[in-house]
């Protein structure tokens with residue numbers, strides 16, 4: 001419990017805030033206003049630690065990491081901040097006394113959804129761990145005006161609604177105009193010979209520019225007074241519209257700069273694992289990178305004179321290819337502004353930048369047409385051309401005459417700038433995000449690079465923060481664990497292994513199952529309120545929540561539900577254990593197949609949920625607007641964790657870890673981090689099925705997969721597929737799901753039918769589902785399995801991942817912070 005927290009002072013401050021912010025007394029305030037007032041009070045507490053942390057950083061001058069990411073999927077801040085300040089219970093009590101329910105107040109906060117899915121949420125978990133472990137870290141990103149869209153389901157279809165998350169203001173952020181930076185786009189580069197330095201100077205002219213204004217968001221470490229900063233950049237026009245622009249004749253330019261600023265931070269691109277290739281996206285990337293790199297250099301120069309040693313105090317972690325333009329921007333500043341020679345600048349850059357690859361999906365690897373790139377970023381393009389020229393020379397030196405290598409590895413080739421190649425050529429570290437993924441990178445996708453520079457490649461299996469996903473999300477289970485083994489697991493998750501001894505203890509089993517039941521009740525209530533569907537909390541809650549993507553195979557899941565429904569209808573006498581299949585997923589707005597799948601799930605749900613003849617044995621629920629805040633309710637209430645991607649396609653997954661932590665066994669393929677989950681918990685405590693990554697890759701490389709054979713030889717599969725086109729789930733409309741059917745069976749142009757091997761895995765999935773049912777019927781066996789999952793999740797804390805990044809890549813200095821008034 002936080003010693004600095006004084007209940008009476010807190011209550012007074014909340015009332016005071018309501019007064020100054022809204023000219024109201026506390027009993028007149030709306031819940032949103034109370035939320036704001038509480039948050040400002042909490043921010044006051046945070047500010048002291050924030051200041052204290054800055055003082056320590058100034059004094060000790062530790063090496064710091066800049067975690068550069070287009071996405072930070074933070075979710076809500078209030079509850080998490082209170083948890084990390086160890087003031088949650090005290091604030092709850094204080095609010096109770098004031099007649100408010102903290103949960104209800106927390107619900108007033110919009111999610112900060114500045115991210116799409118796993119990649120953005122990982123960044124958020126990493127910031128939590130960095131602060132908790134006492135490392136100096138900055139998150140660098142964009143303050144999108146509109147975050148991830150809100151999803152509405154209308155008539156079974158997804159509708160996207162803008163996420164105006166800032167409409168009531170963000171009480172936790174601080175605007176820092178004094179650190180604004182100018183970012184330039186377009187124009188041309190004039191070369192001028194400088195007699196003094198005897199070097200060419202490169203001067204960008206005729207450009208448009210915007211002012212980048214930083215907003216700082218505090219990242220509170222757990223119970224250690226460390227508060228780091230997530231710095232997100234807003235854009236403002238440099239020439240505020242000026243009347244005299246008419247006279248100067250640059251009216252047009254003033255308007256253009258105004259528009260540039262307005263558009264640049266307007267909205268997050270809603271694509272997950274797929275890049276859009278839009279000009280505005282490249283502008284966003286350069287915008288926040290240029291501002292962040294300028295700020296990093298400025299900070300360094302406040303204390304140090306030799307820019308050649310920059311890498312001793314700072315490192316840039318590039319979260320996927322999105323921020324890789326940082327490499328060229330750092331080179332530009334070092335060459336053009338700091339006056340370094342190419343080799344010197346290159347040494348600094350290649351000792352500063354490290355790259356994380358998060359996917360092998362080809363459509364996610366960014367490539368920019370050189371026409372667009374050079375027009376928008378003329379100087380940056382020149383620098384990348386030079387990096388490429390030198391890199392190609394190295395390839396030539398290593399593999400003389402091997403044009404194939406050059407073609408495959410060049411940074412600029414075929415009219416495109418390949419950002420992953422740039423990141424690998426310039427980065428001092430290239431990491432994958434789970435063992436299997438890293439092996440696939442080394443042996444398949446990035447094989448040529450691995451052969452040329454094996455020393456750069458390493459693995460950092462992802463992790464999650466137990467503070468948000470157990471301590472905050474599942475208070476009942478968290479206290480139960482603490483009652484048994486103490487609370488060290490909060491900052492040392494492997495301690496949770498001590499719970500293993502309770503796996504076979506009848507009393508503990510019962511307590512665990514009771515807690516799960518309570519959490520299922522909580523979710524059932526949410527479902528009733530949001531979907532109007534009654535679900536039976538005693539049924540098996542079988543859950544697949546994640547972005548909607550073909551490779552994640554929500555389609556396999558729903559086809560299997562259709563198959564189960566057929567079985568129940570055919571054999572009403574069957575003793576079928578009641579099941580609730582819960583889905584939550586957003587589809588990128590332009591991703592047609594994904595949206596059709598959402599419609600299919602809802603249509604199947606409509607038919608099944610309204611069929612009285614099956615006595616509620618089967619329910620299908622699609623949770624609207626899946627996001628961090630409702631995810632917390634969902635993980636806590638899940639019995640089964642569906643992780644059923646086509647093997648080799650899911651780089652890691654992190655949802656899988658959140659389910660495990662909350663005691664839900666994995667039903668999954670040997671893909672991503674599932675492999676390591678099974679290693680930790682044992683195959684007997686998971687339900688594994690399907691093709692292996694090797695088998696999938698073998699089919700992909702050598703052919704030989706014929707989905708039609710499954711259709712022809714398996715009556716269950718044929719029947720389910722026919723139901724896609726016989727109107728059964730579409731009020732007789734035979735075309736509604738035709739495209740899905742075609743995608744599974746008909747080869748069109750270059751696409752192989754059933755790209756993601758759904759039919760190949762269908763029967764082994766159904767078999768694994770039978771095993772789930774069998775296991776669940778045996779309550780003791782199930783409870784044991786679930787407890788063992790929770791107790792084996794120690795490896796998957798982001799604290800472990802961050803320690804590995806620190807020890808093996810970043811080499812940061814550890815700091816401790818004392819409270820200001822202590």
Ligand code: 9GP
Pocket residue numbers: 117118119122272273274320357358359364433462650651652653654672
């Ligand atoms: O698809 C991966 C997901 O498997 C992984 O857990 C996450 C964090 O590493 O990154 C996702 N990748 C992307 O979103 C795009 O590269």
